[in-house]
Amino acid sequence: MKKNTLLLLLLLLGVAAVHGQQEPQYTQYMYNTVSVNPGYAGTRGVTSLFGLYRSQWVGLDGAPKTAQFSVHSPVSYRGHGLGLSIINDRIGPAQDTYVSASFSYLLQLSPRTKLNLGLMAGGSFLEVDYDKLNVEHPGDPELSGRLSKFSPNIGAGAYLHADNWYVGLSVPALLETHFYDDIQQSVAREKMHFYLIGGYVFDLNPNLKFKPAGMVKAVSGAPLAVDVTANFLFHENFTLGAAYHWDAAVSALAGFQITEGLQVGYAYDWDTTRLGNYNSGTYEIFLRFEFISSAGKRLRTPRFF
Template sequence: MKRIFQTIVVMLVVVFSASAQQESQYSQYMYNTMTFNPGYTGSREVLSAMALYRTQWVGLEGSPKTMNFSIQSPVGIHSSLGLNVLNDQIGPTKNTGVTANYSYTILGSTDLKYSFGISGTLDNFSVDYSKLNVEYPDPYLTGVESQISPNVGVGFYVHSYNWYVGLSVPRLLKTNYFDDTKETTYSSSSHFYLMGGYVFDLNPYLKFKPATMIKAVSGAPIAIDVSANFLINDKLTLGAAYRWDAAVSGLAGFQVTDGLNVGYAYDYDTTHIGNYNSGSHEIFLRFELISKSKSKMITPRFF
């Protein structure tokens, strides 16, 4: 009986995570780049910490909720270190991951920089059977079952003062959870991310940045996110995003101080599931330890 319900849980996980392609989904991915690409680590050139919370498909029971915290900093002329902590909850399942990142940067001509990153991750995937609504309780269907698995990732990131391109695979290894029998196996496959953006200086007080991120994983359609943001007077960010055949988003952010930035996004689902929820909400807070000599260089960079 327990194995039967394990199978049901796995099916639920697959259904709920299909649109996210098994990994966490963000509307404000352009501010959370280190989560996908270890090569981004330290590219802000200061100590940078970020906290993000996302609640998806509000009003739908068991809908995904994501909490993410990351911190990164240069540790020399060429090297940088970062740490990322992720908590993903979907129905009775939860995945908690801790990732350590390292990047090495090579200085190119003018302001061009090439960064190569590697990461190591420990994931703890668990199922809480007490959250299942079982009509006929089973004595074996109790408690929490969990499994820890390691993973590694790589990433390449190149940028100048007004553009960036990145390619990464944050989890290279395929992981099987609860694989004591074939019927209860849940697999997490490698995801490939290609991202890029460009900042146009329209005038001294207005910048425009289109950006995109393409996600690919075996057995699922390619996911394409595109966004367009305006930065007004280096303070207020307003924009919109579109997740191909999935959702449209409104984005807003405000630079409270040179080192403190807050942002909010609202998603409206364009698929049939949009009829059964009130959209998705996402908020982030980023703090950076910036000296006055650094503030003029980093704030206008806009990524």
């Protein structure tokens, strides 16, 4: 009962203070770029499948849980790409499933520098099961039954990259959506989120690479969300790193290249806020599989990309 009350208070405070940061957050954002920037589609040079599961604030009833699957691939010899992303985000009695398709167009700016311009289109399926709520007055018609709503959206992004660095700017959802329009006292709005990402790969020696990376997320009415990450890649197989989510959490990351085409990664977050006193942290795991030809076709960009 205390956990339910605490979570309800936290959610109410979060709505008042954050106002609009509805999109899921990831610790291993550098591996699932296509979900926030359509310009990334096809840039790895091979067909890439990615799956991720995130459980946030373990131990709190109704805490967020996110599952994501994406696939993207080059579709022409010129380097244009196509992608598909499915994200399911659950919190308490609500779940939001977003499906989007991406297309990127490649511009060769120089022998080493490329710019991919991307568009994405899709929609969000919101479902709320009011019967999961512990309401004070059972039978309240406004807090019973189920609510379902579909909201279409479009997005755009630019992804500038070379062999050892990248910078991206994107807006995954350009249209502002409104939920619960029939109940004015509880209107919820999703606003545009702007993502700025970047990273650089340093070859420290033949068996060790270092990649600092960062992501800044901005939305009207909320403070900037800033993530910085440092990863080391050993012998092209083992990744170890740390991350910091500004004023929110610190993280440890690890990954392993099981085969040339199969990679697994894990991350664990420790909350640096008072919320950390009431949960056992956040964990995240992902799998990425890529179709490498038997002839030994290599990825066109480093694995960190």
